[in-house]
Amino acid sequence: MNSRLFLALAAAAAAAWAFKRWRQAIPVVMVLLVFEGAIRKWVFPGAQDIVYFAKDLLLLGAYVGYFTDSTEGRLHAPKVPMLTLPLAMCALFGLLQIFNPRSPALLVGVFGWKAYFFYVPLIFVVPAALSSDLQISRFLRRYVLLAIPVCLLGTAQFFAPASSVLNSYARQQVDETQIATFGSSEHIRITGTFAYITGFTSYLLATLILVLALLAATRWRFRANLWIFSAFGLALIGLLMSGSRGPILFLALLLPLYWWLAIVREGGVATSGRLVIAAALVGCLVVYGSSGATEAWLGRAAGHSDVAGRLTQPFLSPFRALDAAGLFGFGIGTAHQTAAAVVSGVRPYSWLNGALVEDEPGKIMVELGPLGFMLFYFVRCYLAAYAFRQVFVLRTLFHRAIAIGCLLFFIAQLPGGVVFEVTAGLYFWFFAGLLTTVVALDRQAIQAALAARPRPVPLASTVRAAAARTKAGTAQLPPAPTAPRSTG
DSSP states (O other), X not given: OOHHHHHHHHHHHHHHHHHHTHHHHHHHXXXXXXXXXHIIIIIXXXXXXXXXXXXXXXXXXXXXXXXXXXXXXXXXXXXXXXXHHHHHHHHHHHHHHTTOTTSSOHHHHHHHHHHHHTTTTHHHHHXXXXXXXXXXXXXXXXXXXXXXXXXXXXXXXHHSOTTSXXXXXXXXXXXXXXXXXXXXXXXXXXXXXXXXXXXXXXXXXHHHHHHHHHHHHTTTOSTTOHHHHHHHHHXXXXXXXXXXXXXXXXXXXXXXXXXXXXXXXXXXXXXXXXXXXXXXXXXXXXXXXXXXXHHHHHHHHHTOSOHHHHHHHHHHHHHHTHHHHTTTOSOTTTTSTTHHHXXXXXXXXXXXXXXXXXXXXXXXXXXXXXXXXXXXXXXXXXXXXXXXXXXXXXXXXXXXXXXHHHXXXXXXXXXXXXXXXXXXXXXXHHHHHHHHHHHHHHHHHHHHHHHHSOOOOOHHHHHHHHXXXXXXXXXXXXXXXXXXXXXX
């Protein structure tokens, strides 16, 4: 039995398992996301397409298991009409876009619709899969610790030559000259266990934000968090060794917001002091432990003069693509990277008539047109606004800390790749599921507290009941004794 057939049978069996154990399947998918690239690069390089869709098959089984499970009493996502209605309209608009006459093939639209909406059900499935504070905390604390072995592997990649087996991408044939380096530096840009650099940096950004949320929930205490701090430092080193500037820049821009919401509003002076000490220790680990990564990253960052242009490009590209897109765009999926593999016999992306855009906001405008663009980005902006509101509404510190983490990730991904970068897309909707989970748990705790509280009895009812008891007691008294008559 060849490896492709074996993997196909294993994927089908995994989907059946996910249908039966859909609650356990969600954490498994998130872990598989971290190691999928390693499996594609080093374990089954001849069956990369099957491995690539393995997590999607697991999710499909989990979705079917969730929506067919009639178990009572499970945690349900809160009803948010301002989110679900536009999201449903956007999904319907995307379905119609499959039949856009400017699209080169229906299959392009099918894969495009999957890229936009396949991970959306996590909003509803995650609350039922991680249905308690203990489950969420335990899973997230263990999950961020995965960054330790992943980033240690990245460190080995950084010091290995480009010809090393460690430094490869998920392609059939990759020459060492195709491995990305730090410009004039001899060091390569690491990928860790991921197939490419973008997936690795999306993972590190999500991990760092989760670490910030977990530390906020414990008020940055050192006790029982030493491994979390280690993951934090190694993830920062991994970002430097990846050579990516965007995630580090976004983290720097988001830190003041995090300081206000998670430190000033929550912790006070003691938490601020612990954060300063922790930041100094982690900073020393990054500077002295990266051994050349900081210099290489600074050299790459200084090698581009048009920094302002690159920062504003994601926000301006939709307007530049507006004329070429027209009212309804070229069709969902037409600018996606899978379109070139689906359509054969023509020059890749020739159907876009030169409307090639690098950033995701511009690509969405090209595919969906202004109406679809506004619908889709309304959902993304509303998720950020909803998370910001929950930071001030939720009752417990743990729930607020998770909401802060979701808010930071939603803001960071506004110009980022939720559709055209699979790792970031899966994390985006997983964070959306985490947000709906803590909102549902907070509301459940409030309802339980109200139900346990003794109900006050109205004063009028109390007076009537006392009068009735008095009257009943008087009626049951024996007759008063009479004086004996005189017989004299």
